[in-house]
Amino acid sequence: MAPLPISVFIIVKNEADRLGASLAAVRDLADDIVVVDSGSTDGTQALAASLGARVIHNDWPGYGRQKRFAEGQCRHDWVLNLDADEVVPPDLAEQIRAVFANGEPAHAAWSIAIAEIFPGETRPHPWAYVLTPVRLYRRDLSTYSTSPVHDRVVLGPNVTVGQIKGRIHHFSVRSLGDQLDKLNRYSDQQADDLDARGVTIPAWRLYVELPGNFLKAYLGRRHFVRGAYGFLTAMNYAISRHLRVAKHYERRVTTPRRPG
Numbered sequence: 001m002a003p004l005p006i007s008v009f010i011i012v013k014n015e016a017d018r019l020g021a022s023l024a025a026v027r028d029l030a031d032d033i034v035v036v037d038s039g040s041t042d043g044t045q046a047l048a049a050s051l052g053a054r055v056i057h058n059d060w061p062g063y064g065r066q067k068r069f070a071e072g073q074c075r076h077d078w079v080l081n082l083d084a085d086e087v088v089p090p091d092l093a094e095q096i097r098a099v100f101a102n103g104e105p106a107h108a109a110w111s112i113a114i115a116e117i118f119p120g121e122t123r124p125h126p127w128a129y130v131l132t133p134v135r136l137y138r139r140d141l142s143t144y145s146t147s148p149v150h151d152r153v154v155l156g157p158n159v160t161v162g163q164i165k166g167r168i169h170h171f172s173v174r175s176l177g178d179q180l181d182k183l184n185r186y187s188d189q190q191a192d193d194l195d196a197r198g199v200t201i202p203a204w205r206l207y208v209e210l211p212g213n214f215l216k217a218y219l220g221r222r223h224f225v226r227g228a229y230g231f232l233t234a235m236n237y238a239i240s241r242h243l244r245v246a247k248h249y250e251r252r253v254t255t256p257r258r259p260g
Helices: 019-026 044-050 063-072 090-099 176-196 205-220 223-254
Strands: 004-012 030-037 054-057 078-083 109-116 134-138 161-170
Touching: 004 019, 004 063, 019 030, 019 044, 019 078, 030 044, 030 063, 044 054, 063 078, 090 161, 134 161, 176 223, 205 223
Parallel strands: 004 030, 004 078, 030 054, 109 161
Antiparallel strands: 078 134, 109 134
16 A cells, blocks of 8 residues: 655654654555654664664754654655654554545644553553544644643644544553653753743642642543552652652752842
């Protein structure tokens, strides 16, 4: 089956253990695959090139900015964004093809559900929590936000959004330790972003951020369906949200004030 005239773009750093599955799943779907690397040392670049991707280096400027850079390297106006730990299963690939079956799609942007697959699972849990961001869109009409910590598509004027029924499979957790390391690094960037925007989070949030976000993940995002492992991943999420506020508070109380 001929590939669609769309570009797939992925931003990466040290994803050699996961990127192969992501690229293999879209090799027959798109005729242009762009991988933007920000300094991998594990052979990610060579792996991506061996699987037919165009590999481009760009120093890390933040999540939204890196994705905007990547979409700008694409050859087609229609683009599909994936992360290195996300896989398009065959049923979703067919549904994406169906969007283009009659020529130009009915909407200029399409949201796709993203469902996590935890270690030990082969497919998303039936009750797994899903996010439904826009991932397939015309880059000449919409574009990624330049936020350093939020990677969302900012829709252009009069752009309507359709919904694709399939789900992206998201293998987000390598291990509990790796997850916590990643979330800890991300909390640094979140604290930087709060400082840059001049946002001040009140000190009382220090006392409620961890338990509140544990309940958000364990119940609201349904980590409880994974039993004890879901309890542990919910704790990691809560710790990371606490660290965001704690680091923000620490900077406020330890940074010397300039004389008035």
